[in-house]
Amino acid sequence: MADLTSAGTGAGGLGTRLARGSFLFVWACWSFQIVRLGLFQTAPLVWTLALLGAGAGTCLLTTPGVRPLSPARAVWVPVSALGLTAAAFLSADTVTHLSALSFAAYLVAFLIPRGNLVAGAIGSTLLIGAALAWAWPQGPTPGALLRLVAVPLGCVAAGVLWRFVLHRIVGRERAHRSSAARSAESSAASAEALEASPTELAAIKGLVVPVLERIAEGDVIDARMRSEVAVVEAAIRDRIRLPHLQDPGLVAEVERLRRLGVEVVLLGESSSADTPILPRLARACRSAIAPVTQGRVTIRAFPAHRAAALGVVMQTEDEVVRVQWSANGDVIAAS
Template sequence: MTGTVPDIRDLLGMRTPAAWALVTAYALTCVVLAAYAAPDAESIWPLALAAAVCVTAAVALVAVPGDPMPLGPSIAMASTGLVSCGLVLSVVPVPMSDLSPLWTVGLSKIIFSFMCVRGRVGLAWLGLVLMIATAMTWSGQSERFGFAVLAINAAPVLMGTVFAYTIRPVIRSIYALREQSTQRIAAEAAASAMIEERDAQLDRLDELARPLLERIASGSQLDDAELLECLLLEARLRDTLRAPMLHDPALVEEVTAARRRGVEVVLLDDHGMDGAEPAVRERVQGAVADELVAVADGSVTVRVLPPGRAAMVSVLVSGDTVRRAEFGPDGHRRKGPVGSSA
């Protein structure tokens, strides 16, 4: 196979409880067959080890992520038949009176079949050939016997090969189409959100600016109060663009009130609060509003600091005296010496 596809285990349900139930049934089969062959064996531990090899391969087949399956685990699984068959034949009498000692051959071909499904066709066939060669050489049976065993056990692996070369390309196309669909939906959602935000901004601008614009368009002379409202509106619109994280209704009200008192208020946002929790933002915005309430003249600079600073927001009040307050990432006012806002 060429190229890669997303993990085929998702499509085949290999992460589901049903898959693990099949692995459990496979493991029980290994144990039963090993126990059945035990009375004729010279030693028990090679049979137990052969069963453990087959069970480990089955678990890895389901549990190992990636598609195609990573090369290291694939090579290990390809040796399942060779190792398990060799272990069993090393302790059973040969030549064999029946085929029961070759139980690992039937169990290993299941591993090889699913290796094909998971994209390791070449290694699966290599494992099958090595297993049959081991069985023919060690069991002392005829070449006709070896060919018969090969033909019987190659059929499931051949089915897995057909699946690999016919179905896997289709799966690649399915995943590609699904990815394109996901990207298109995400792009449409982002565009929709952008349009909604633009409409909301236009509605807000219409609400704020239309009365003054109509007054200006009428050609009448603006009085001092109306000129002040124009200046306040311009400053408010500038704050919306320059400090979006500080655009809270209660805070905006206090900023406007301070400017009406003649206080110069500058709001800056260097994005240090973009990732903050809503509760933290509300805490900071409320604290900044409280700071503005206490200022009667002079200037106030409120700055959301860049990300990664010890402080998240600073408030510098300049007038008859100069004071500075800082608020940490938790939204609480920091105690002790404060740093520079640069």
């Protein structure tokens, strides 16, 4: 099942070397039978042209590739099949099963699994119609008429079934592979999360434990302590919500501003979480917010498809400054 894709199946399996070899082998065996049965001797020139045309049609049907035949190629397959059918009619004495008609029917019917639905449908209709038009004036019995068209009708049914079944198999295989890929990605993400959890918990522990120990030792919970707790809480919140913005220098600058009393808010998009902030961008952001001593600073990470990767809005009593940078740290907007 490893090659069961739209490319691996080679246009219904008919664009492969194995298919060409198999069809040419059948053509050679059938040509030998025509000679053995004495049909070739009845009209040597007609049968020579018909056999060569059938061989050309076989090669066209099994043209190597993973796509349907081009219209310029596909149209010649029914033409070769109808030429072969005409030779069969010229050599036939009664309405019955004709091996040449059967081979011609296979050629046009298997255009359907090849992907040339219109050429296969029209060619099969013309071939069966020609057989009926040849047989009907002779007043055949129902049994004889059935023997004449049974194989051509069966070829059409086989071609349609081949295409339908292969389409279903390929569709299910693709769905299975997509599901397996999603499962593998989920497992990898879970494993990565489990691997990162101890490190992340240790980092959070390093922030929380000192404050809790001071409280446990009896430090007074005054304004200073409440400010310390707020800074630690905000840092933990940032680590959880925006892990990709945890550049050491930027984190330290945000903490410094918060201790000064500046309200710093970090916003982000989950789609950016797998792409850590680049050092140059972190430095640009840190330099922009460093002069702020009061007011509010909002740092926002934008989704990956946006031109701007990071933006900052600095609001003070006197002004509002907005800056946006690309992922590489280049300024793309400022006001």
